[in-house]
Amino acid sequence: MASSSSSAGGRLAGTLSLRPGVASLIPGLPDDVAAVILCLLTFPDQSRLRATSRAWRLLLSAATLLPLRRSLRLPRRHLLCLFPTDPSLASPILLDPAAPTAWWSLPPIPCSPQLYGLANFAAVAVGGQIYVLGGSRFDARSYPLDNPSSSAAAYRLDLVLSRHRWERLPDMRVPRGSFACAPAPSGGVIVAGGGSRHPTFPSYGSRTSGVEWYDTAARAWRVTAAMPRDRAGCVGFVAHGAGDGREDEFWVMGGYDGYTTVGGVVPSDVYCRDAVALGLWSGKWREIGDMWEEWERARLGPVAAISAEDGRVTEVFMLDGNDIFRYNFSLNRWLKEATLRRKIPSTQSCGFIAMNGELYVLTSAKVPVEASSPWRQSKKRLALEFQVYNPAAKTWRVLTTHPPVNVPIDFRTAALCTVEL
Numbered sequence: 412m413a414s415s416s417s418s419a420g421g422r423l424a425g426t427l428s429l430r431p432g433v434a435s436l437i438p439g440l441p442d443d444v445a446a447v448i449l450c451l452l453t454f455p456d457q458s459r460l461r462a463t464s465r466a467w468r469l470l471l472s473a474a475t476l477l478p479l480r481r482s483l484r485l486p487r488r489h490l491l492c493l494f495p496t497d498p499s500l501a502s503p504i505l506l507d508p509a510a511p512t513a514w515w516s517l518p519p520i521p522c523s524p525q526l527y528g529l530a531n532f533a534a535v536a537v538g539g540q541i542y543v544l545g546g547s548r549f550d551a552r553s554y555p556l557d558n559p560s561s562s563a564a565a566y567r568l569d570l571v572l573s574r575h576r577w578e579r580l581p582d583m584r585v586p587r588g589s590f591a592c593a594p595a596p597s598g599g600v601i602v603a604g605g606g607s608r609h610p611t612f613p614s615y616g617s618r619t620s621g622v623e624w625y626d627t628a629a630r631a632w633r634v635t636a637a638m639p640r641d642r643a644g645c646v647g648f649v650a651h652g653a654g655d656g657r658e659d660e661f662w663v664m665g666g667y668d669g670y671t672t673v674g675g676v677v678p679s680d681v682y683c684r685d686a687v688a689l690g691l692w693s694g695k696w697r698e699i700g701d702m703w704e705e706w707e708r709a710r711l712g713p714v715a716a717i718s719a720e721d722g723r724v725t726e727v728f729m730l731d732g733n734d735i736f737r738y739n740f741s742l743n744r745w746l747k748e749a750t751l752r753r754k755i756p757s758t759q760s761c762g763f764i765a766m767n768g769e770l771y772v773l774t775s776a777k778v779p780v781e782a783s784s785p786w787r788q789s790k791k792r793l794a795l796e797f798q799v800y801n802p803a804a805k806t807w808r809v810l811t812t813h814p815p816v817n818v819p820i821d822f823r824t825a826a827l828c829t830v831e832l
Contacts, residue, residue: 453507455515489766494826511812531588534826547588561586561607591647599625604642651723660688665711682710713763730763760822775820
């Protein structure tokens with residue numbers, strides 16, 4: 412490792428020295444050593460330090476930094492991107508798990524004075540680019556005011572650029588919220604299902620079976636084969652080589668496809684126990700069948716997918732109550748994997764996401780903070796707790812951090828995604 416670090420840093424030092432007007436990285440240190448030190452810093456620190464000098468700006472640019480990390484054989488780095496609430500009102504925030512105390516705020520997406528309360532949107536990252544797609548929102552110009560409408564808006568932010576700002580993309584062909592979404596193997600994103608949803612009455616809403624994907628080269632949305640039936644509230648991921656002939660497939664799991672009434676009065680969703688998969692080469696859907704028996708659970712819980720070094724999904728996990736289940740592709744069944752170290756009450760919401768080969772269970776609450784003086788009243792500060800499970804080592808660890816948010820996070824409306832750099 413020392414020899415590879417020295418050779419990689421040496422090549423970088425030579426590259427920088429060939430550029431006129433570029434001074435040494437850190438005075439008194441060889442450039443190869445300084446390059447390795449800066450390469451190991453957290454993403455928030457690297458973003459702040461780009462303005463230090465021209466040499467640091469060149470080194471900490473994506474064109475130089477990413478090849479250097481690969482040459483040093485450093486593991487992939489995932490950042491957590493958290494959308495606490497409506498991203499047009501509250502800034503999304505980034506966290507580097509390597510430094511759980513270092514949060515980095517991103518700019519909010521452009522807002523409209525007539526539209527508010529955006530929820531049920533999808534946040535997904537493709538490389539260093541973050542997409543915010545669709546959702547349900549309220550329109551002050553519509554009547555009645557308490558009925559949300561689906562959004563077709565699409566935004567993208569590129570973390571690789573030195574200046575972070577949201578770019579408005581062409582609208583999706585079909586407005587949708589609460590839908591399945593995943594990075595497409597050829598770049599861009601693929602979305603399926605969704606619709607609009609009333610916060611109180613599930614029957615006051617729409618469902619769709621439409622599927623489309625964003626063509627980054629043409630900057631346009633392309634429509635592909637629709638799902639066998641309408642479905643919303645579902646999750647999606649791309650399983651590489653899971654289909655016939657080792658075909659890559661876009662899987663859509665769970666969700667709801669209709670509603671019924673309890674006692675003939677109260678509307679209630681009808682949840683799906685099956686999954687469907689779209690062959691990305693053939694363009695055909697296949698039905699997977701029920702993934703559990705009716706008595707096992709009412710609906711699919713939060714799902715997280717772990718990827719290999721090449722980005723291919725290798726394992727899929729679900730959080731059901733206080734238990735984590737692993738999906739068995741051959742059996743089409745969820746098998747119990749582990750139980751949370753700290754129980755989460757059924758009335759408390761939580762987040763579930765995969766980063767760096769581990770599973771993160773997120774909960775938020777306000778915790779007391781020690782007063783600076785004995786005669787001062789103690790205050791409470793928002794804390795975010797991570798219960799981190801490593802499926803390979805079968806081990807747990809717990810982290811606590813304080814995000815720059817003033818109110819507890821409701822993970823039923825918040826959005827999470829991971830960004831790989």
